Amino acid sequence: QLDEDRRTRQQAVNAENSRHADLSARLEALKALQEKVKTDGKLQPWLAKHGLDGLQGLWSRIAIESGWESALEAALRERLGALEVGRLDMVRGFLGSGGQDAPPARLAFFSPPQAAGAAPAGRFASLSELLKVSDAGLRAVLVDWLAGCYTAPTLDEALAKRAELRAGETIYVPTGHAVTAHGVTFYAQDSEQSGLLARAQEIEHLEKEVRAQALIAEESRSALVRAESAYADASQRLVAARREATESQGRAHELQVETLRLSQLAEQARARNAQISADLSEVEAQLSDIEERKVAAEARFEELDMQLADSQERHAQLGDRVLEAERRLNESREQLRSLERQAQEATFSQRSLHARRAELSRTIETASQQAKSLAEEQQRAQDELARLSDAAAQGGLQDALDLKMQREKDVAERRSEYDDLTNKLRASDERRQSLEKALDPLRQRITEFQLKEQAARLGLEQYSNLLSEANADLAAVAQSIAEGNVRMHGLQGEIDRLHREIQALGAVNLAALDELTLARERKTFLDAQMDDLTKAMNTLEEAIRKIDAETRELLSGTFDIVNRHFGRMFPELFGGGQAKLVITGDEILDAGVQVIAQPPGKKNQTIHLLSGGEKALTAIALVFAIFQLNPAPFCLLDEVDAPLDDANTERYAKLVYSMSKGTQFLFISHNKIAMEMAEQLIGVTMQEQGVSRIVAVDMESALSMAELS
Secondary structure: OHHHHHHHHHHHHHHHHHHHHHHHHHHHHHHHHHHHHHHHOOHHHHHHHOOOOOOOEHHHOOOEOOOOHHHHHHHHHHHHHOEEOOOHHHHHHHHOHHHOOOOOOOOOEEOOOOOOOOOOOOOOOEHHHHEOOOOHHHHHHHHHHOOOEEEOOOHHHHHHOHHHOOOOOEEEOOOOOEEOOOOEEOOOOOOOOOOHHHHHHHHHHHHHHHHHHHHHHHHHHHHHHHHHHHHHHHHHHHHHHHHHHHHHHHHHHHHHHHHHHHHHHHHHHHHHHHHHHHHHHHHHHHHHHHHHHHHHHHHHHHHHHHHHHHHHHHHHHHHHHHHHHHHHHHHHHHHHHHHHHHHHHHHHHHHHHHHHHHHHHHHHHHHHHHHHHHHHHHHHHHHHHHHOOHHHHHHHHHHHHHHHHHHHHHHHHHHHHHHHHHHHHHHHHHHHHHHHHHHHHHHHHHHHHHHHHHHHHHHHHHHHHHHHHOOOOHHHHHHHHHHHOOOOOOHHHHHHHHHHHHHHHOOOOOOHHHHHHHHHHHHHHHHHHHHHHHHHHHHHHHHHHHHHHHHHHHHHHHHHHHHHHHHHHHHHHHOOOEEEEEEOOOOOOOOOEEEEEEOOOOOOOOHHHOOHHHHHHHHHHHHHHHHOOOOOOEEEEEOOOOOOOHHHHHHHHHHHHHHOOOOEEEEEOOOHHHHHOOOEEEEEEEEEOOEEEEEEEEHHHHHHHHHHO
């Protein structure tokens, strides 16, 4: 609305300025014409010669009702430019001696009387009654000159009153035509004095109108300044609002991204919450199951306690058995040590017997060798005995046989001793082997007893630690076991089963409740932020919709105005035809604009089918249509008429000239037709290389000089 008001004010200022410029131009033209009539007439040299050129003509001192200027000029004729003198007698001096210095044209002088008489009453409306003269003397002169001059509104009415006229009486109509009793004279401007009064009155009227128009224009400019100020403020606010909207859009985008991220986090939190809830449900179920199992375990523990007491009792029994086994082990160890000593003694004896047997073997071998030697000696002795006498041989033989028998007896004793030793050694080996066989079961039993003792000690230590961790009262447990008749043999299996079930449950997240509380607090915080973001997004979307609506409305109005100007200027430039702008989409904010231009005699569907000059004229019409939306005080055109022919250039020049009433155009052109519309020509020449010189021509001064020449 402020922009529309500003444009309205601007258009009003432009219109008032244009009207003021028109009035000023017309006033200046009339003044120039009046001055030209005063200075360029045939009488001017004569008046200057006699020092009368400073006097004002009668026409400058009188006025008449509007519309009767021509009638007054027809009645007064040359007397309209009459000059006032003090005495009419002095007029004779202007003619010179013999009347040689008479004026070159008709000229009247008057001298107002000292006392003015009243105008005689006539039968018709007198022309002098329409005069607006405040000077009584001057009025008396005019009444005298206009005596017998009457008025009628139309020529027909004047002709109707012709029969009532007397000699010397004349009826004038507003156009200056005169009717007498016997004739009709048609008025025409036939002298340089013609139109002076009308121009003078028009000049006076224009001066008043120019002053009034100046005040109106000043008021319009003040209103425009106020509107511009309001528009500038509104524009600044709009720019700030748009900047804020842009920033808001950026923030909205960031908020959307953050919202999306928070939504994802919220979704993850919800999923995590659901997972935690499921985990909690599962944990609660597991806790419930664990509680049930705990109750069962406590009951089972009581049973196990009783079984533990039984185990302890059995352990005590086992302890006694272990002590008995240790005693027996000690005995077995003593037996083992005794057997080992015996085995060592047997081994030593065996080694001695082996040595004795080796010695006996050597002795037997020696005896065998000796026996062999004796046999050989016996054979030799028998041989010798055969040679000797029987008595000597018999004595030697007997000695040899005795020696042989002795030797054989010794060998038999040694063999018997050797056999005894061998039997003893074999018996010792058998005994050692039997002792070794008897020792192996004892060693195995000792090892078994040691392992059982170690297992019992480890079990006792483990159960003692468990009871200590459970803060169990051993006396109460022993009493409950004694009273409950607990079976101890199945407790370990039950304990192992419970351990397996507890391990099957897996690790329990003890921080799940704290995590659930934190997740709920985070969810509440994110929900609050989500609500704030939703409200902010709704506000921003509403602001964006409002801005879009205002922009759409403003753009639509601007488009209609430009389209209207374009449709008006196109025929002016082409001498006919039609053109319009068409929006190519449904949404004006995103749509394009299509230019449809059809010069006279063409039915083209696209501007691409136009010639270069037609395209240039179409572009000029579109640019000027946009320019009319908010006219600037100045407009610069750079060789716009270059592609135009003479006919199009003339229409272009006329359009620029019509627009120059409200805008000053500065245009660069090489076209003579375009130059003809200019009021001021500024030529640029380069007679000297690299040096530009400007030659300016004032067209009005040039025309005046041309007319004088």
